[in-house]
Amino acid sequence: MNLEGSNAVQILLLVGSISxxxxxxxxxxGFTRILIVLGFVRAGLGTQTTPPNQVLVGMALFLTLFVMGPTLDEVKDRAIEPALAGKISTLEAIDRGQAPMREFMFKQTRKSDLQLFIRLGKVENPRIQRDIPTRVLIPAFIISELKTAFQIGFLVFLPFLIIDLVVSATLMSLGMIMLPPVFISLPFKILLFVLVDGWALITKSLVLSFG
Known part of the structure; x- marks a missing residue:
């Protein structure tokens, strides 16, 4: 009975960890940054549910795989393949695998955010990156990603906002107060976005932002 209970607990923990x-x-x-920026694009266009959430999430996922490709390849070469071949233990594979991920996160994390969580985590005088625990690095990385995503999102949203303001001011000057500005501005925003190849520009900017 004890053995069965132990197995049940292990299975429960395994399922929980997988989730x-x-x-x-x-x-x-980089998934968080990419998805937030794509959300800003849709909000700026004012198309509400177009593209739908499923498309934005799928696009963000595959762009993330593209951006993270070199890092994931390094994880595979240094940790996954040796572990599958039985050359290293699971714990050693985890230790090796997190090194490339930590390096990626350090490159994208602002020093101010890192210092904030070092103080909050009460980490005493880390001299090198290895001295900073992963539990401190991850929240600092997330905060930095949110800041970067909102900065890019603001730059993306600004041209659409200008179009809305111009259309609204024009309608008011013509006395067409009862006509919602979105009826006029939406086609112009979509046309402008298509003419400048907006999706390609957004994708290029997102990929280069991780450089």
């Missing part, structure tokens, strides 16, 4: 893996991966990759 946390997607959230963990999204928090240590």
């Amino acid at each position: 946390l893996i997607p959230a963990l991966l999204f928090c240590v990759t």
Whole structure:
């Protein structure tokens, strides 16, 4: 009975840990930044549910895989393949695998955010990056990603806002107060976005922002 109970607990813990893996991966990759910026694009266009959430999430996921490609390849070469070949233990594979991910996060994390969580985590005088625990690095990385995403999102949203203001002011000067400005501004925003190849520009800017 004790053995069965122990197995049940292990299975429960395994299922719970598997359910946390997607959230963990999204928090240590560029997924958050990419998805937020794409959300700003849709909000700026004013198309509400177009593209739908499923399309934005799918696009963000594959862009994340593209951006994280070199890092994930390094994780595979240094940790996954040796572990599958039985050359290293699971714990050693985890230790090796997190090194490339930590390096990626350090590159994208602002020093101010890192210092904030070092103080909050009460980490005493870290001299090198290895001295900073992953539990401190991850929240600092997330905060930095949110800041970067909102900065890019503001720059993306600004041209659409200007179009809305111009259309609104024009309608008011013509005395057409009862006509919602969105009826006029929406076609112009979509036309402008298509003419400048907006999706390609947004994608290029997102990929280069991780450089």
